[in-house]
Amino acid sequence: MKSLYSAVIATVALLAASPSPADEAAARGETVVDQWCRLCHLRATDPPNPDMAPPYEEIVKRPGRDEAYFVEFLQEDHFPMTIYRLFDDEKRDVVAYLLSLKRN
Numbered sequence: 001m002k003s004l005y006s007a008v009i010a011t012v013a014l015l016a017a018s019p020s021p022a023d024e025a026a027a028r029g030e031t032v033v034d035q036w037c038r039l040c041h042l043r044a045t046d047p048p049n050p051d052m053a054p055p056y057e058e059i060v061k062r063p064g065r066d067e068a069y070f071v072e073f074l075q076e077d078h079f080p081m082t083i084y085r086l087f088d089d090e091k092r093d094v095v096a097y098l099l100s101l102k103r104n
């Protein structure tokens with residue numbers, strides 16, 4: 001009986017610890033952002049710098065920045081962000097990352 005209990009507890013702990021698909025997408029999106037977007041976009045922990053694009057933590061607080069907005073935004077080229085091309089799955093992951101910042 002005791003070993004059954006510990007097996008159940010271990011399973012529950014494992015389930016609680018394993019990230020949801022949304023978390024995994026957000027983590028992948030963060031990797032994409034770190035690779036391609038940090039050239040211009042500040043991190044939330046960086047000192048303010050008017051020559052740099054704002055941190056995503058600020059962008060997500062702007063009115064109307066929801067999932068539909070970011071999906072649309074990433075479909076198009078935006079000056080000065082014309083030099084990058086993301087794959088569709090990367091775009092989805094970046095949107096998941098941005099939405100995860102909104103929940104924080």
Ligand code: HEC
Binds near residue numbers: 032036037054062080
């Ligand atoms: C060459 C510099 C540069 C790069 C690289 C860059 N950005 Fe930007 N980004 C900007 C600037 C400048 C703005 C406009 C600043 C503002 O909206 O205040 C901006 C704005 C944004 C916004 C806000 C749009 C809005 O309307 O609120 C998002 C979202 C964004 N960028 C996402 C990305 C992502 C994702 C990447 C990487 C794939 C990226 N950017 C790479 C410079 C860049």
